[in-house]
Amino acid sequence: MTVEEQLEDDKSPSPAWLVLAVIIVIVILIIFWFAVTNLIYKTEQQGQFGDMFGAANTLFSGLAFAGIIYTILLQRTELKLQRKELSDTREELTLSRKAHQISSKIMAKQLMIEEVRYRDLMHPYFIADERTDTFPESLIKSRTHFKIKNVGRSVTSLIIRFESVVPSDSKEEIISPPLKEPVVYEKLFDSNESTEIVIEHSPETDAIIFVSLTFHSLDGKSWESKSQLYFEKGEFSHFLYLLPHELDILGNPIMEEEFFVDENDEELD
Known part of the structure; x- marks a missing residue:
C-alpha cells in the first residue's frame, strides 16, 4: 500500500x-x-x-x-x-x-x-611433449630433454625463464635455477609448434621447478604464466601450465577488476 x-x-x-x-x-x-x-x-x-x-x-x-x-x-x-x-x-x-x-x-x-x-x-596452451630420457651426467647432476609445445593460439616473443627449484620435502629451501639464461623465441610461435628445453637437476630427488612463460598475444597484449615442472626421484613427472595474467608496459601484473557480493545475502524470490 x-x-x-x-x-x-x-x-x-x-x-x-x-x-x-x-x-x-x-x-x-x-x-x-x-x-x-x-x-x-x-x-x-x-x-x-x-x-x-x-x-x-x-x-x-x-x-x-x-x-x-x-x-x-x-x-x-x-x-x-x-x-x-x-x-x-x-x-x-x-x-x-x-x-x-x-x-x-x-x-x-x-x-x-x-x-x-x-x-x-587469443591465448596459447603449453604442454610438455616428446620428453626424452633423463641422462645422468654425474652423481649430483642429471640432464633432461623435453619439448614445450603450444596446443593453443599462436603467440609472439615467447620467453621461458626457469626461476627456482624447490625440493618437495622442504618448501623453504630454494636452489638456483637449472638454466640461468632464458630461452627466447622471438618469432611467431605458432599453434602445434614446440621448442626443445634441456635442464639440469639433481638425480633421485623430488623437486618442483618454477617456470615463467612470457609472451605476446596476437592482439599485442603481454602475458605471463607462472607454471611448474614436477620431478619425482629425479625423473620428469608432469608439467603444470597455469593461466597467465596480463602485464603492463613495464612488465608488472595488471590487477583485474573483481565484483564482491555477500554470499550471505538472501536472493529475491
Missing part, C-alpha cells in the same frame, strides 16, 4: 466539530448580549448578570483543552504516516540493494564468460 492510499485510509480528525462548537459559543454570546441589553434595564442587575459569564471562561478553557487534544491527534496521525513512509523507504532500499547484488553477480558471470572466450581465441 502506497503512502497516498494510506493517507486516504487514515484521514486526519475532522475539524467540523470544533468549528461547530465555536459557532454555538458565538450564538450563545449574542443571545446573552441581546437579552441583557433589552430585558434588563437596571445597571446593578446587568452587573449581576454579567457575573454569570464566569461560566464562559470555563467554557473557553474547555475549548482550549479540546484544541490541544485535537493538535495531539493531528501529530499522532502525522507520526503514523511518517513511520509508514520510512518503512516503505526501507523496503525499497532493500529491494534496490538485492537487485544491485543480483546485477553484480550477473555482470561477474558475463565477464567470466567473456574472459573464457577471449582466452580461447
Whole structure:
C-alpha cells in the first residue's frame, strides 16, 4: 500500500466539530448580549448578570483543552504516516540493494564468460611433449630433454625463464635455477609448434621447478604464466601450465577488476 492510499485510509480528525462548537459559543454570546441589553434595564442587575459569564471562561478553557487534544491527534496521525513512509523507504532500499547484488553477480558471470572466450581465441596452451630420457651426467647432476609445445593460439616473443627449484620435502629451501639464461623465441610461435628445453637437476630427488612463460598475444597484449615442472626421484613427472595474467608496459601484473557480493545475502524470490 502506497503512502497516498494510506493517507486516504487514515484521514486526519475532522475539524467540523470544533468549528461547530465555536459557532454555538458565538450564538450563545449574542443571545446573552441581546437579552441583557433589552430585558434588563437596571445597571446593578446587568452587573449581576454579567457575573454569570464566569461560566464562559470555563467554557473557553474547555475549548482550549479540546484544541490541544485535537493538535495531539493531528501529530499522532502525522507520526503514523511518517513511520509508514520510512518503512516503505526501507523496503525499497532493500529491494534496490538485492537487485544491485543480483546485477553484480550477473555482470561477474558475463565477464567470466567473456574472459573464457577471449582466452580461447587469443591465448596459447603449453604442454610438455616428446620428453626424452633423463641422462645422468654425474652423481649430483642429471640432464633432461623435453619439448614445450603450444596446443593453443599462436603467440609472439615467447620467453621461458626457469626461476627456482624447490625440493618437495622442504618448501623453504630454494636452489638456483637449472638454466640461468632464458630461452627466447622471438618469432611467431605458432599453434602445434614446440621448442626443445634441456635442464639440469639433481638425480633421485623430488623437486618442483618454477617456470615463467612470457609472451605476446596476437592482439599485442603481454602475458605471463607462472607454471611448474614436477620431478619425482629425479625423473620428469608432469608439467603444470597455469593461466597467465596480463602485464603492463613495464612488465608488472595488471590487477583485474573483481565484483564482491555477500554470499550471505538472501536472493529475491
